[in-house]
Amino acid sequence: MNAPARLHAKALSVAFAKTPILKDLSADIPDGKITVIVGPNACGKSTFLRSLARLQKPDSGEVLLDGKSIHKQANRSVAQRLAILPQSPSAPEGLTVRDLVTRGRTPHQSALRQWSHQDAEAVGRALELTGMAPNANRPLEALSGGQRQRAWIAMALAQDTKILLLDEPTTYLDLPHQIELLSLIQSLNQQNNQTVAMVLHDINLAARFADHIIALRAGAIFTTGSPTEVVTRNNMEQVFELRCQIISDPVHGTPHVIPE
C-alpha cells in the first residue's frame, strides 16, 4: 500500500428517515486517477459521492480529506481542494457562461477581495480547456445540453482543485455527447493530474474511462478494482442481477458487457 489517498471514506453510514442508504462503507479515492462509482439504482451511489463532498452529513463514520475529517474543516478551505458538480444543477435565467465560470472562483475570493489576476487566468484556462471560450458571453439557456454541461464543468475547473467529483455528468446527453464529455474529463485527468471521482450509470462507459471502479450494492461496497477486475460476468450478475457475456472492446481492449 502506498501513501494514503487524499480522499478517504471511513465507515460511512447514512440513513434517510431510518432507511439505511449507506452501511459502514469505507473506500479510498485513489489520487490522480479516474474513479467511477457504479451500481444499480438506489444503491447509494449519489449519496456516497455527496458524502465524499461533505454535501451529505453521515450519521456515523467520516470522510477524511488530507487526513482530517472533512466536516471539521473550514468549508472554504475544503472548496479550494475539492470541487463537486451536483446532479442537474440549475442557474438563474440570463446567466452567461463566463458569469457561471467566474462563480467557480468564489472559494478563492471574499466579499472584500473579489477579483484578481489569478482569477482571470483560471477562468480563461477553464473556458479554453472545455472549449467554451467562443460561447463565453452567451446565456446558459441558449446552449445545447452538452454545451451547458461543459459550462458547469468549466465552473468546477475554475475552482482549481486537485480533486473533482461529478454526479452523473452525462445525464440527458446523447451517446456522442457522453463520449465527448467523458473524453474531456479524461484529458483533464491526464493533463492536470486531477483526481476524478464520478457516478455513472452506463457500465460500459465506466469500464472504458475508469482507472478504478467502485461497485456498490445495497449501500455497501461489493467490490473495487480496475475495470478488468470489476466488470466480470460473476460480478455483474451479483451487483446488477444481470445475466451477461463480457467481451473485450475491440477498439479499447476494455471489458464490454453484452446483456443476455
Add this chain to the structure above:
Amino acid sequence: MTILETTSPLSDRRASARQIWLLTVLFGLVLLSALSLRFGLRPISWYSIWESFVAYDATNADHLVIQGMRLPRLMAAWLAGGALAGSGALIQSLTRNPLADPGLLGINGGASLGVILCIFLLGISDPASFVWVAMGGGLVSTVLVFFLGGAGRGTPLRLILAGAALSALFLALGRSLLLISQRSLDVYRFWVLGGLDGIEMPTLAALLPFFALGAALAAVSSFNLNAMMLGEDTARSLGLRVGLARGLAVCAIVCLCGATVSMAGPIAFVGLIVPHMARRFSGADMRWGLLFSTLLGAGLMILADLVGRLPVFGGNMQAGVMAALIGGPALVWLIRRNGGAAL
C-alpha cells in the same frame, strides 16, 4: 466602494454598457433630487436653495423649508427607496422567487401590529414615537419567521411560507384591534399609507446606523448570493457557509426594512418591482443588481414624492401610494416591451 471598483471579467461591451447605465441613473438621481428641493407647495428659487446650504439664515422662510422639511424628506426618500428596493433584490435572490417582497419576512406585519398595539394600549398618537415600536415589532416577527423557517437550514420555500403565515396572523390581529377602536384606526390610517411627511433630522440620524449596517451586510450578501443562486449544493461546494450566508442576508433585510418601515410606514411594491427593473441593467450579477436596485429604488421614491406634492393630487399624496401608481404602469410597459423575457 468595492462593488464599484471590481473589474469583473465581462466582455468589454457589456461592462461598459453597465457603466454607462450607472452614470445615467446617477445623473437622473441628482436631477430628481434637485427638482425635489425646488418644487412643492411653495416653489423656491435655485438661488435660495444654494444659499440655504452655504449661508443658512434661520429667519428666512425659504431656508427653513429647504433645510427643515425638504432636505430631510429628500434624504428619507433616498433611504426608504434604496433600502426597500435593495432588500427586495436580496430577498428575491435569497428565496429564488421573483415575486418575493421584503414584506414577506413579516417585517411589515410585525411593525404594523407593534404600532397598533402602541396606539391601542398606550394611547400614543404622535408618529415620532412609532419609530422604535415599529422597529421592535418588525424585528420580533422576522426573528420568529427566520426560526420557523428553519433558521437558515430550511428551504427558501419554508421561509416564505413561515413569513406569509406570520404576516397574515399579525395583520389579522392588528385589524381586529382596529375594528374595535375607531380612534386607533384614525391614527393608524396615516401611518399605514406610507409617507415621508414630517420626518425630521433627529429621526433620520437615529435610524442612520441601521441603514449603514444594513447596507454593509447587503454588500457582503450580494457576493454570497452570487454563489447561492446556483443552488444550495453548488453554493456549499463553492465554499460558502449557506446557513450563515442566509442569516446575514436576512439581517441585512431586517436592518434596511425595519428602519424604513419605522420611518415611513409599510411601503409595498417598491421592493417587489424595482429589482426587476434593475435586472435589465445588471444582468445576473447580484452585486450590480443590488447597486442598481438601490439607486433605482431611491429614484422612484424621490419621483413619487415629488409627483405626490403636485397640486393635481391635492398637494399631498402619500409617496408609498404614488410609487405604486408610477411603478405599476412602468412595469407593465417593461413587460410589454420585452415580452417578459427580461423578468
